[in-house]
Amino acid sequence: MTASRDSTITAPTQFLAVDSKRYAYRRFGAGAGLPLFCLQHFQGTLDYWDPAVVDPLAEGREVILFDKAGVGRSNGTVPGTIADMTAHAIAFLDGLRRQLSLKADRFSSGIANLGAWCVTAWAVNRCRCGSSFADRKIPT
Structure with missing residues (x-):
C-alpha cells in the first residue's frame, strides 16, 4: 500500500477514473489493519471529516x-x-481494488450509514462489515 503518515488535512487529494466518473479521494495512515473506507453524509465532501475523529483512526491502518x-x-x-x-x-x-488488491472496512455518518450498510451487503467480498457513528463503536 502507498498510504502515508499524512493527516486528514495534509494528505494530497488524488483522483480515480472509473467509467465516466472521476472520484476525488485521500489516503493516509499506515498499519496492519484493513484500510478504513469513510463515507460522508449526503452532500458531505472529504473535507468535512473532523481530523480529531479520523486522524487517530489512521494510527493503525490506512x-x-x-x-x-x-x-x-x-x-x-x-x-x-x-x-x-x-x-x-x-x-x-x-x-481502487484494480490498482491495489484492496479490501476495506467502512465507516460512515448521517444518511451515509444506509449506503454504507448497502455497500457491505451488496459487496461483501469488497468491504468488511464495519461500524458507524450510530453504532457507537469504531472498527480497529
Missing part, C-alpha cells in the same frame, strides 16, 4: 476518504437514492 459522484471535487450527478450512492461507492472501491 484511511480512505472520498467524494461521491457530483459532490466536492468528483464529477458526475449527485446520487438521488441510497442505491445510487451505494453503486458509486462500490464502483470507487472496485477501481
Whole structure:
C-alpha cells in the first residue's frame, strides 16, 4: 500500500477514473489493519471529516476518504437514492481494488450509514462489515 503518515488535512487529494466518473479521494495512515473506507453524509465532501475523529483512526491502518459522484471535487450527478450512492461507492472501491488488491472496512455518518450498510451487503467480498457513528463503536 502507498498510504502515508499524512493527516486528514495534509494528505494530497488524488483522483480515480472509473467509467465516466472521476472520484476525488485521500489516503493516509499506515498499519496492519484493513484500510478504513469513510463515507460522508449526503452532500458531505472529504473535507468535512473532523481530523480529531479520523486522524487517530489512521494510527493503525490506512484511511480512505472520498467524494461521491457530483459532490466536492468528483464529477458526475449527485446520487438521488441510497442505491445510487451505494453503486458509486462500490464502483470507487472496485477501481481502487484494480490498482491495489484492496479490501476495506467502512465507516460512515448521517444518511451515509444506509449506503454504507448497502455497500457491505451488496459487496461483501469488497468491504468488511464495519461500524458507524450510530453504532457507537469504531472498527480497529
